[in-house]
Amino acid sequence: MEIILKEDVIGLGYKNDIVNVKPGYGRNYLIPQGKGVIASVSAKKALAEELKQKAVKLAKIKAEAEALAEKLSAVSLCISAKVSSTGVIYGSVNSLQIADELQKLGFNIDRKTIVVKDVKAVGEYVATVKLHKEVAAQVPFTVVAENAPVVKEEAPAVKEEAPAVQEEAPVAEELPEQSAE
Secondary structure (H helix, E strand, O other): OEEEEOOOEOOOEOOOOEEEOOHHHHHHHHOOOOOEEEOOHHHHHHHHHHHHHHHHHHHHHHHHHHHHHHHHHOOOEEEEEOEOOOOEEOOOOOHHHHHHHHHHOOOOOOHHHEEOOOOOEOEEEEEEEEEEOOEEEEEEEEEEEOOOOHHHHHHHHHHHHHHHHHHHHHHHHHHHHHHHO
């Protein structure tokens, strides 16, 4: 007797599988318990249509997850934490803090989908966000001391540009003087 399983049955098969069972097992256990239905021609057609629709929905969900993964890959987070004088964090940075930082940037990511390895010191790390069973995004983040604001990190970059412009001007002035002598 052919049965279409409506849920997973240990030792027999998984949901939506068509399995052959003895007639007594099908009539007396699977069908009355709601774990399966008789695999008639119309039931097989309905199952095929349901699987097609499910495949389309899964493809759409996967495409959305891939789009979100691309956006997350472009994001870089900066997390401040209380740090000892040796650079060791009091406690650790975990998925909850990363989820909060992503929330501030407009990404609604469940903290349970974020995987972070031990982060117990100041530095740069990478968190993995599992968006789908086949799609994961890598989100880089930096852990800084709480008393060291982010503005100080940006200030040296501005200072580097200003001296570069000043160095070019004196070089141009020195060349005409040397050729005049």
